[in-house]
Amino acid sequence: MECTRCHGFMAKERLYDLLENDGQFYVGAWRWGSRCVACGKVSDWVIEQNRQIAAKAVTANQRKGNARNEEAGAA
Numbered sequence: 449m450e451c452t453r454c455h456g457f458m459a460k461e462r463l464y465d466l467l468e469n470d471g472q473f474y475v476g477a478w479r480w481g482s483r484c485v486a487c488g489k490v491s492d493w494v495i496e497q498n499r500q501i502a503a504k505a506v507t508a509n510q511r512k513g514n515a516r517n518e519e520a521g522a523a
């Protein structure tokens with residue numbers, strides 16, 4: 449697997465979700481992810497899902513901003 453940021457090697461790594469940890473040990477809070485050995489970028493399916501949601505939100509906000517600018521320019 450190749451890093452999308454720097455094209456470095458992505459090593460598999462076990463990740464622990466601290467937000468799911470309320471002082472108890474949950475086996476389900478552990479999951480496999482990957483870390484770039486060159487730049488340190490960490491990625492797993494939850495992180496990628498959140499990045500896609502954030503990218504869509506930025507795009508939607510940019511569209512709204514462009515619509516407002518067009519309206520202001522027309523007035």
Ligand SMILES: [Zn+2]
Binds near residue numbers: 486488
């Ligand atoms: Zn990298």
